[in-house]
Amino acid sequence: MFLAYSVILATKKNSNPTPAEANKMAFFCIPPKMINKAYAQVFIDYMQKHPEEMNKDACSSVLNAFVQAFPCK
Numbered sequence: 001m002f003l004a005y006s007v008i009l010a011t012k013k014n015s016n017p018t019p020a021e022a023n024k025m026a027f028f029c030i031p032p033k034m035i036n037k038a039y040a041q042v043f044i045d046y047m048q049k050h051p052e053e054m055n056k057d058a059c060s061s062v063l064n065a066f067v068q069a070f071p072c073k
Contacts, residue, residue, distance in 0.1 A: 027067050030066070030070050042065055042070075047061065
């Protein structure tokens, strides 16, 4: 999903944005040095708080979880 998300950002107007421009385009901003277990926990916590998303597409639920957990500053 992260690779797909990166491709979406790269295909926007500016294919080589500065970090500030990328943050303006981004739906979420992952902190540096996160490990896979932390990503999984973000998703698990989100799904526990939003059981109505259990029957939705997984990719959209992951996106929603990351948008909520990692807003760009």
